[in-house]
Amino acid sequence: xxxxxxxxxxxxxxxxxxxxxxxxxxxxxxxxxxxxxxxxxxxxxxxxxxxxxxxxxxxxxxxxxxxxxxxxxxxxxxxxxxxxxxxxxxxxxxxxxxxxxxxxxxxxxxxxxxxxxxxxxxxxxxxxxxxxxxxxxxxxxxxxxxxxxxxxxxxxxxxxxxxxxxxxxxxxxxxxxxxxxxxxxxxxxxxxxxxxxxxxxxxxxxxxxxxxxxxxxxxxxxxxxxxxxxxxxxxxxxxxxxxxxxxxxxxxxxxxxxxxxxxxxxxxxxxxxxxxxxxxxxxxxxxxxxxxxxxxxxxxxxxxxxxxxxxxxxxxxxxxxxxx
Numbered sequence: 001x002x003x004x005x006x007x008x009x010x011x012x013x014x015x016x017x018x019x020x021x022x023x024x025x026x027x028x029x030x031x032x033x034x035x036x037x038x039x040x041x042x043x044x045x046x047x048x049x050x051x052x053x054x055x056x057x058x059x060x061x062x063x064x065x066x067x068x069x070x071x072x073x074x075x076x077x078x079x080x081x082x083x084x085x086x087x088x089x090x091x092x093x094x095x096x097x098x099x100x101x102x103x104x105x106x107x108x109x110x111x112x113x114x115x116x117x118x119x120x121x122x123x124x125x126x127x128x129x130x131x132x133x134x135x136x137x138x139x140x141x142x143x144x145x146x147x148x149x150x151x152x153x154x155x156x157x158x159x160x161x162x163x164x165x166x167x168x169x170x171x172x173x174x175x176x177x178x179x180x181x182x183x184x185x186x187x188x189x190x191x192x193x194x195x196x197x198x199x200x201x202x203x204x205x206x207x208x209x210x211x212x213x214x215x216x217x218x219x220x221x222x223x224x225x226x227x228x229x230x231x232x233x234x235x236x237x238x239x240x241x242x243x244x245x246x247x248x249x250x251x252x253x254x255x256x257x258x259x260x261x262x263x264x265x266x267x268x269x270x271x272x273x274x275x276x277x278x279x280x281x282x283x284x285x286x287x288x289x290x291x292x293x294x295x296x297x298x299x300x301x302x303x304x305x306x307x308x309x310x311x312x313x314x315x316x317x318x319x320x321x322x323x324x
Contacts, residue, residue, distance in 0.1 A: 104146050119175070156297050
């Protein structure tokens, strides 16, 4: 149950009253400002806030919307309203989504350390030809965060924040590549390295990997949005990116001609995961509340999708050519 308090100037009173048509509320006049008080089930919150925001001019300091959660409310009317709510798919409020993804746009030492450690463990598994070690390393990697954050920010039309998430993702991946290259170089000075089966499988370009990345990104974001642990939901995404990045570092040292194929594989995986994440967010119908912000978000999302799909098609075409 939510308590919604709306303060509105006299000149906006009629518009708010029309927006609340069919909703039970109380109103009082306090010093030229009308105060509407509404109690509504949680399921109705998004729709009510959207209606009110569309008619309330928030440029004026007197106009505001306050939402709180009362400890309990005793009302036969509200009890009937709750019973009459049709069961529908749960949807995370926009504000809660923004709070949950804010850390994904920030690069900190913890994320960097976890990703590089995961990369080093994956490197060990690749050199030892041990898939168990490679997959186990993925439990540490926080790679899903920036991808999830980018998809949400893109859907909300928040350009700067979405680009910041991409920057964090790029920094994490480059750290794995650089550290893997340095580690492979040092190891190769002592023990000559060779291409194991696990390494060789990640220098072969195949369009199936890119298509699988789309499905992985889609499924991981859906699971993450449903409350699945970041560690569990992120394993599949990390497994699709971290080992190929470590392979790039290895082949740079022992077989440089394979670096292009390895880089194409990584690029296809990253773009595929982002495409899948955007598809999942579109299915979840994540969008801003106000119609004006929604129009801006739609334009940005369409441009982002067009650019990413174009890049996806280009990478897919190149991989098909190289696979022949």
